[in-house]
Amino acid sequence: MSKHALLLVDIQNDFCAGGALAVPEGDSTVEVANTLIAWCQARQIPVIASQDWHPANHGSFASQHQAAPFSQGQLDGLAQTFWPDHCVQHGEGAQLHPLLNQQAIVEVFHKGESVNIDSYSAFFDNGHRQETRLNDWLRARQIDTLIVLGLATDYCVKFSVLDALQLGYAVNVITDGCRGVNLQPQDSAQAFMDMAAAGATLYTLDDWRESQ
Numbered sequence: 001m002s003k004h005a006l007l008l009v010d011i012q013n014d015f016c017a018g019g020a021l022a023v024p025e026g027d028s029t030v031e032v033a034n035t036l037i038a039w040c041q042a043r044q045i046p047v048i049a050s051q052d053w054h055p056a057n058h059g060s061f062a063s064q065h066q067a068a069p070f071s072q073g074q075l076d077g078l079a080q081t082f083w084p085d086h087c088v089q090h091g092e093g094a095q096l097h098p099l100l101n102q103q104a105i106v107e108v109f110h111k112g113e114s115v116n117i118d119s120y121s122a123f124f125d126n127g128h129r130q131e132t133r134l135n136d137w138l139r140a141r142q143i144d145t146l147i148v149l150g151l152a153t154d155y156c157v158k159f160s161v162l163d164a165l166q167l168g169y170a171v172n173v174i175t176d177g178c179r180g181v182n183l184q185p186q187d188s189a190q191a192f193m194d195m196a197a198a199g200a201t202l203y204t205l206d207d208w209r210e211s212q
């Protein structure tokens with residue numbers, strides 16, 4: 001028997017309408033998330049979340065480099081997209097979306113806290129230099145299968161899924177519960193293809209429920 005957890009990736013104000021790094025249709029992930037949360041709660045499947053959680057002077061911020069938002073540069077030896085200031089620790093933009101059923105979330109994992117490196121994945125920073133508590137938390141509970149949705153498809157969802165697969169988890173991505181930044185128009189489609197090629201299974205919410 002596989003043991004599941006539902007991982008909600010960065011469903012935060014700044015990635016939703018009116019936010020500093022608003023993802024097109026980002027808000028529409030909330031309804032899918034809440035439906036799946038209820039489904040998981042009915043099956044004793046734990047619900048966990050990641051939260052992008054940057055210091056105000058984070059090195060991924062264009063403002064720290066006199067660079068234009070969405071331009072490309074380098075951060076401590078790694079290629080880096082420079083983002084608008086977003087998800088600043090304790091700020092309104094960093095909060096989980098107010099309509100997300102947060103009461104259901106049993107554990108939140110912060111990422112992106114180190115000034116000199118970004119962290120798209122909920123498991124590791126972009127250089128795989130440090131890891132969050134997520135892998136230990138899952139292992140301690142013998143969880144071997146993840147259900148994943150959230151923001152953004154082409155960054156934090158994708159890299160969380162790829163790391164989870166590399167760590168040996170089975171991963172099911174709920175595609176209609178994800179939205180992408182799409183700096184290039186096909187980025188989200190490509191991200192889903194990359195996740196599937198690495199071993200993830202893609203489902204719509206309806207397909208997922210029917211498959212179980």
Ligand code: VGL
Nearest residue numbers: 010052083151152155156
């Ligand atoms: C994200 C860009 C910068 C994400 C976080 O959650 O996908 N994207 N920081």
Ligand code: ZN
Nearest residue numbers: 052060087112
């Ligand atoms: Zn970020």
